[in-house]
Amino acid sequence: MTARPPVTPAEARDTAPLQQRVLRTLFMTQILGGLAVGIGIAVGALLVEEMTGSATFTGLAQSLFVGGSALVVVPAVRITERFGRRGGLAFGYGCAVVGTLIVATAIHLGNAVLAVVGYFLLGSASFAGLQSRYAAADLAPAARRGSHLALIVWATTIGSVAGPSLAGLAERIWTGWFGGPAYVGSMAAIGVLCLVTATVILVFLRPDPLLTAREISGETDAPKRSIADGYRTAKANPAVRTGVIAAALGHFVMVGVMAMTAVHIKHGMADPAEALSVVGVILGLHIGGMYALAPVIGRLVDKYGARPILIAGTAVLVAACAVSGSSPASDHVRLSVGLILLGLGWSAMTVGSAALVTSAITPAERPSTQGFSDLVMGLAAMAAGLASGPIVEYASYGMLCVFCAVVALLVFPHLLRRSMK
Secondary structure, eight states: OOOOOOSHHHHHHTTHHHHHHHHHHHHHHHHHHHHHHHHHHHHHHHHHHHOOOTTHHHHHHHHHHHTHHHHHHHHHHHHHHOHHHHHHHHHHHHHHHHHHHHHHHHHHHHHHHHHHHHHHHTHHHHHHHHHHHHHHHTOOOOHHHHHHHHHHHHHHHHHHHHHHHHHHHHHHHHHTTTTTTTTTTHHHHHHHHHHHHHHHHHHHSSSSSSHHHHHHTOTTTOOOOOOOHHHHHHHHHEEEHHHHHHHHHHHHHHHHHHHHHHHHHHOOSSSSGGHHHHHHHHHHOOOOOOOOTHHHHHHHHHOOHHHHHHHHHHHHHHHHHHHHHSOOOTHHHHHHHHHHHHHHHHHHHHHHHHHHHTTSSOOGGHHHHHHHHHHHHHHHHHHHHHHHHHHHTTOHHHHHHHHHHHHHHHHHHHHOOOTOO
16 A cells, blocks of 8 residues: 655655754653653562452553553543644643552552552653654654654653663662552652643644644544544555554563562562562663664664565564563563563564554544554453453463464465555
8 A cells, every 4th residue: 555645745844843852852752751651560560460450450450561552542532623632632641640649549559459550551652752752753754654663662662661670669669668568669750750741742842743734734623533434444444444453463462471470470489579679671672672772763664664574573472571581580681681582572562553554544534543553452452451460370371472472473475465565
C-alpha cells in the first residue's frame, strides 16, 4: 500500500521549524514521563505481592500500569479530536496524577484492591508516552516519518532507564522527610513528574501538530471520529490491521514476561530485601533495550519498510523468551540479556507498527485509528497480566516464556502477506 504523507515536500519544508519545536518539546516530556513510568514499573509487582502475598495478582498491577490506556483512550481520543495532541497528552498525564493519589491512599489503608485500581489509572502515563510518538509523526515528511517517531521513542530511554534505579532513592528521601509505609515515596515521585510533564505539554506544544497537519491537508472540517471509526478503518485497511495486530502481540509478550521477572528474581535471592535494587538494575537494562536503538530502527523502517522490521522484531521476541525462560532465578546476567532482547523486539514492533499505521491513513483518521491501536495494546497488556501471574504460580516462569513465544509467532501469517507494504 502506498504511503500517504501528511504534507507535500514543499509544505514539509515550510513546517520544518514547527516540527523541530514539536520534537524538542516531546523529547523533553518523554524524559520526564519516562522517569515516572520507570519508577512505576519497578515498584508495581513488589508492591502488590507484598500487599496480597500472591503472585497471581502481582502481574496484574504491572500490566495495568502499562495497559492503563484501555481506561483513558476513549475520552482521550475525543479530547484529541477537539483540542489536538496537547489536550489528549495532558489528559493522559493528568489521569496518572490521580492514579498516584489513589495508590498512595491504598497503601496507607492496606487495601490491595484499591491499589490495583489506582495502578490502572496511573498507567495513563504509559498511554500518553505511546501517543507522543504519533504526535512526532503528524508533521514529519513521509520519507522521515519512521525516524521522527523513533526519536521520541528513544527519548524515553533517558528517563526510563534511570527511573527503576531511582525508586529506592525516592523511598529513602520520602521516609527521611515524612516517614510512613514503603512505596509512598515512589508514588509521590511519579505524581510530581506527571504533573510537570502535563504542564510542559500545555505550555510549549503549540501550535498543535495534529491541528496544523489537518489545516495543511484541508481536513479541518472533517467530521469528528471515534474509536469505533478507528476499528472500522482497521477492519477495512489490511496495512492498518496488520500494524494493530503486530503492536498488540508485541506488547502482550513484553508485558507478560517483564511483569513476572521481578518476582522471579526475588524468589531466587537469599536476601529478598535486596530485590528492589536488583530488579531496578535489570529492568533499567530492559527499558534501555526498549528505547535505546529506536532511532536505528526508525531509519531501517524508512529505508526498507515496516514489514521486514516487524518480522525481525518477532524473531527477537522469540529469542528473548528462550533466553529468559531458560534462566535460573539466580542468573541475573542471563536474565539481563533476555530482558534486553525483549526490549529490542518490543521496540521494533512498536516503531514498525506505528509507522505502518500512520502511513496508511490521513490526518483526519489519525486520532481514532491510532487510539484504537493503543486501546488494543492496552487490552493486550491487561490480558498478559491476567495470564502471567497464574501461569507462574501454577506452572513456572519458564512456561510463561514458552507461552509468550507462541503468542509472538501469531503475527507471522499477517506479516507474510505480500499485499502488505
